Amino acid sequence: MDLQQMRYVVAVAETRNFTRAAERCFVVQSSLSHRIAGLERELGVKLFARSSRRVELTPAGVAFVAGARECLAAADRAAADAAAATGLVRGRLAVGVIVTTAAVDVPELLQRYRVRHPDVQVAFRSGRSDELAAAVRDGDLDIAFLGMPESERPSGVECVVLAHDEHVLVVPAGHRLAGVPRVTLREIAEETFVDFVSGTPARAQSDQAFAAAGLVRRVAYEAGVVELITRLIGRGLGIALLPSAFIRPRAADVPGLALVPVVDGPRRVEYLVWNRFNPSPATRAMLGLLGVGPPSPERTRHT
Incomplete structure (x- = not known):
């Protein structure tokens, strides 16, 4: 599991669409779908319920996204703190x-x-x-x-x-x-x-x-x-x-x-x-x- 996979999952959760999530993440949809599928195999759970028209979080997905957002926020904060130590202000x-x-x-x-x-x-x-x-x-x-x-x-x-x-x-x-x-x-x-x-x-x-x-x-x-x-x-x-x-x-x-x-x-x-x-x-x-x-x-x- 890595931060990029977490970003992909959060993007799909927020857009409810793999294509729009891929556009947001500046990656081709096949790559985003492949990384999320790999994460699901690693976790042993399905994060999304998919159909031809809808994408929704499963209960496991809801739990995962909450933790993923915390991890991503902590990573962003760590990067911002490191930059601040050198006199640069970054982040959000x-x-x-x-x-x-x-x-x-x-x-x-x-x-x-x-x-x-x-x-x-x-x-x-x-x-x-x-x-x-x-x-x-x-x-x-x-x-x-x-x-x-x-x-x-x-x-x-x-x-x-x-x-x-x-x-x-x-x-x-x-x-x-x-x-x-x-x-x-x-x-x-x-x-x-x-x-x-x-x-x-x-x-x-x-x-x-x-x-x-x-x-x-x-x-x-x-x-x-x-x-x-x-x-x-x-x-x-x-x-x-x-x-x-x-x-x-x-x-x-x-x-x-x-x-x-x-x-x-x-x-x-x-x-x-x-x-x-x-x-x-x-x-x-x-x-x-x-x-x-x-x-x-x-x-x-x-x-």
């Missing part, structure tokens, strides 16, 4: 980000990182804060940029506070509240709202603020991305509370919107989080680029 860096990140210009950050460390393969994905934090804890992501209500903190990860922010009310330009100097939650509680999907940290920020004020509101439209939320508002279908640091620079690009400060509105904290267990050289390089150094009063550890 998986980054997660919420769509309303405002404390850091993430695309610009990734560009600078690539210039400094061109041998690192960067993987990037967006998502909701709770899912990204869990991915960092599980080792699927190396770092993530989160936004959470003031009452909550990331758990099970290292974290540093990047910024504190307040929400603003976003209304259509012709709305009765457009242009007023400020509003309270009670003054807008009877309005129709557009918001993020229920159960997400982005939604919780507004839900918790209204609950704390003893108010109930109606959310008629739920969306997963800010662009859709602002388009719904622009059509006069509702109003929304959005992080001010994110929406203010973008409001000018969306015609027909007005922003109004909220006296007792939601507040959020933006965090940078990373796995507390032995960060990889690529992760340490990114933390260094962000200026994350010795513990400070803003840095916290949570279990």
